[in-house]
Amino acid sequence: MKTLLLLLSFCMSQVALSECVHDFQTTGIDLVARESGSNLFVDLAHDGRYLPLDEVYKSLAMTVVYDVQKLESHTKAEGYDDRYIKYYHYSRVLDFLSEFKPVFEQSGYLTETIGKSLAGRDLKVVFPKTFDPNKKLIIMFGRHHGDEGTANWIIEGFAESFFSRPEILEQYQLVLYPMVNPDGAENKVRYNNNRRDLNRVWANNPSDSKDEIQSIHTHMAKLVEQSGKKPVIVLDMHGSFDEDFIYRVGRSTFGASYYQMQQDFIDELGSRDRWQAGNFILSEGSPGMARIRLATVHGWHTLTHETPRDIPLNNRQNRKLQSLKDQGVAALNSIEALY
Numbered sequence: 304m305k306t307l308l309l310l311l312s313f314c315m316s317q318v319a320l321s322e323c324v325h326d327f328q329t330t331g332i333d334l335v336a337r338e339s340g341s342n343l344f345v346d347l348a349h350d351g352r353y354l355p356l357d358e359v360y361k362s363l364a365m366t367v368v369y370d371v372q373k374l375e376s377h378t379k380a381e382g383y384d385d386r387y388i389k390y391y392h393y394s395r396v397l398d399f400l401s402e403f404k405p406v407f408e409q410s411g412y413l414t415e416t417i418g419k420s421l422a423g424r425d426l427k428v429v430f431p432k433t434f435d436p437n438k439k440l441i442i443m444f445g446r447h448h449g450d451e452g453t454a455n456w457i458i459e460g461f462a463e464s465f466f467s468r469p470e471i472l473e474q475y476q477l478v479l480y481p482m483v484n485p486d487g488a489e490n491k492v493r494y495n496n497n498r499r500d501l502n503r504v505w506a507n508n509p510s511d512s513k514d515e516i517q518s519i520h521t522h523m524a525k526l527v528e529q530s531g532k533k534p535v536i537v538l539d540m541h542g543s544f545d546e547d548f549i550y551r552v553g554r555s556t557f558g559a560s561y562y563q564m565q566q567d568f569i570d571e572l573g574s575r576d577r578w579q580a581g582n583f584i585l586s587e588g589s590p591g592m593a594r595i596r597l598a599t600v601h602g603w604h605t606l607t608h609e610t611p612r613d614i615p616l617n618n619r620q621n622r623k624l625q626s627l628k629d630q631g632v633a634a635l636n637s638i639e640a641l642y
């Protein structure tokens with residue numbers, strides 16, 4: 304079992320936030336020296352909006368340190384579904400939710416639209432009509448980043464299993480935000496229609512969170528206040544460039560017991576999911592990430608679950624759409640085993 308993929312990467316003058324070439328901080332003076340067309344996006348105003356470097360050269364302040372992201376994705380490629388595991392569209396989440404609505408209702412769950420994306424698409428949530436104080440709470444987010452479609456197949460597997468098992472419904476309750484960024488999903492891009500990275504704009508107070516996250520955060524804050532519950536786990540489902548792993552903070556961030564709690568989940572999941580296999584990356588992330596913000600404000604056990612977003616149909620491991628759904632089942636079984 305691989306227990307550590309990457310501790311911290313230092314690339315030249317950049318301070319790594321996660322994987323060094325993909326998400327890093329650097330100064331204006333470094334950025335102006337870069338070639339155009341470098342696929343770099345810069346958070347110029349520190350407001351979670353990532354603008355192409357080519358557009359912001361002239362506005363960069365030399366000594367200011369900026370958050371920068373380097374994007375790569377096959378998702379937009381022509382004939383994607385002929386070469387990769389089927390892309391998960393916004394329409395699919397609507398179909399899935401309407402297909403499962405009778406099951407949700409039977410289990411005492413509501414499916415609601417809690418707001419609109421910038422382009423007017425529905426922001427959906429599935430949650431229990433009334434919270435049972437005796438049941439443990441799970442919160443799950445999907446698709447902060449639009450082009451990370453595989454995450455949604457995992458969520459489907461998780462939800463299908465959750466709602467088909469009476470012993471699970473007896474012990475747990477789920478609040479599921481399956482597609483936080485439907486515009487990004489439809490446009491096959493990471494960002495929302497304001498070019499915001501929605502996993503950088505969670506604030507302490509819901510009213511200060513930005514765009515789609517404001518609706519999601521407001522809904523969640525009300526629900527949680529109503530329930531008075533601390534979730535046993537919050538899983539934020541994402542798609543990586545090439546590996547399965549969990550993003551988690553270091554031992555000193557929230558203390559040894561928080562670290563151990565996260566390690567226990569990573570180990571349990573690794574024993575049930577051969578792709579995750581106990582892999583993790585230590586990352587302090589950024590304060591506007593769901594994983595960091597919810598842990599900082601509430602002390603919640605929050606992890607980011609990463610699976611490759613572009614899985615070729617002809618892959619050596621014989622990984623299929625069903626394998627992704629099975630990863631969702633593995634996550635649920637890990638929760639059941641631990642909490």
Ligand SMILES: [Zn+2]
Nearest residue numbers: 448451541542
């Ligand atoms: Zn992501």
